[in-house]
Amino acid sequence: MPAVELLLRHAREFGLDRLDAEVLLAEVCTWPRSRVIAHPERQVETAAADRFLTLARRRAAGEPLAYLLGRRGFMDIEVEVSADVLIPRPETELLVTTALALDLPPEARILDLGTGSGAIALALAKARPDWDILATDVSSRALKVARRNVRRIAPGRVHLVASDWFSALAPVRFDLLVSNPPYVAVNDPELDSCVADHEPPRALFAANDGLAALAQLASTAPERLEPGGWILLEHGHRQGPSVRAMLEAAGLSAVRSIADGGERERVTIARRNGLPGG
Ligand SMILES: C[S@@+](CC[C@H](N)C(=O)[O-])C[C@H]1O[C@@H](n2cnc3c(N)ncnc32)[C@H](O)[C@@H]1O
Structure with missing residues (x-):
């Protein structure tokens, strides 16, 4: 199982910015982003790592983050998009x-x-x-x-x-x-x-x-x-x-x-x- 640090490095190699990579990794792991930031050594399940790499490539190719997450905050609500x-x-x-x-x-x-x-x-x-x-x-x-x-x-x-x-x-x-x-x-x-x-x-x-x-x-x-x-x-x-x-x-x-x-x-x-x- 790959570590957080390795996955973020791959995302950087695709040209993805750090914030988007952290958000997507947190999403697939169902962790808060703070855990991604604080624990670079933590291992990520293989299925989640594969899903992260797919999403990271799509984001790097220009797909909006909100579509990849399927939601967006607006005023004090969060809408599905x-x-x-x-x-x-x-x-x-x-x-x-x-x-x-x-x-x-x-x-x-x-x-x-x-x-x-x-x-x-x-x-x-x-x-x-x-x-x-x-x-x-x-x-x-x-x-x-x-x-x-x-x-x-x-x-x-x-x-x-x-x-x-x-x-x-x-x-x-x-x-x-x-x-x-x-x-x-x-x-x-x-x-x-x-x-x-x-x-x-x-x-x-x-x-x-x-x-x-x-x-x-x-x-x-x-x-x-x-x-x-x-x-x-x-x-x-x-x-x-x-x-x-x-x-x-x-x-x-x-x-x-x-x-x-x-x-x-x-x-x-x-x-x-x-x-x-x-
Ligand atoms: C700029 S989007 C705004 C969406 C949403 N109100 C928002 O602010 O996030 C414009 C919306 O108008 C809709 N639209 C375009 N032409 C329309 C028409 N002739 N009659 C009704 N809605 C239309 C589009 O499908 C789209 O959902």
Whole structure:
């Protein structure tokens, strides 16, 4: 049976960084990472060592760590992920914290459009047990992952519907629309090849320089929002001016973009005129 030290050396030879190697070794051994770090002499069962070397090669070839582990932390939850869903990003936590800071009615009706793993809807459901949350996706494979996450994290709290944006929904209005839609331009030269090669294209790319889905959501929002209701859209860091213009053209008010910790506009918010309940 090989020792921890030897396995980590092999991983380094494949070009894997130390942290990822420790995380993967801890995972296959079902140990805490601290044990991997503290006990380089410890022997690893042969089956676990083989599994580690397979995962280490896949990681070194660019497969995202979250897909290899099958999970990702987001806000205060951990969601299951697979190659059928986007890996939830830290940037998207800005969307969630912005939503949680809004002054919404106690039993607000929320719609998460393009829910993927269900991360946004579930983070909102955990924080606001009284909100009525619906989440949609056009991908049936993504919805299967989301369904398992809902069952494990907040059973019965998020209703999932297969829908091309609003098309399959009854004509109801919402107090809050949230979406992290696909917004990467096809052939964006800045897109990391690990992302382009492994994450679902439908979760990433949109026509019209990445703005097509954002435009569709912005233009439909007024007829789907209650008076005084809000829409929050995540977008690329150079898309703020275009998204603000779309929301203003749709007749929404209080339009503003919010920057992340790196001073990049990543979320734009707008409101339908009128008083809640009016
Ligand atoms: C950027 S991912 C966001 C996933 C998740 N909300 C998150 O933040 O981690 C965009 C999601 O929108 C979904 N999507 C793409 N086109 C759609 C459409 N026409 N209608 C509904 N969902 C769509 C994709 O399947 C994908 O799950």
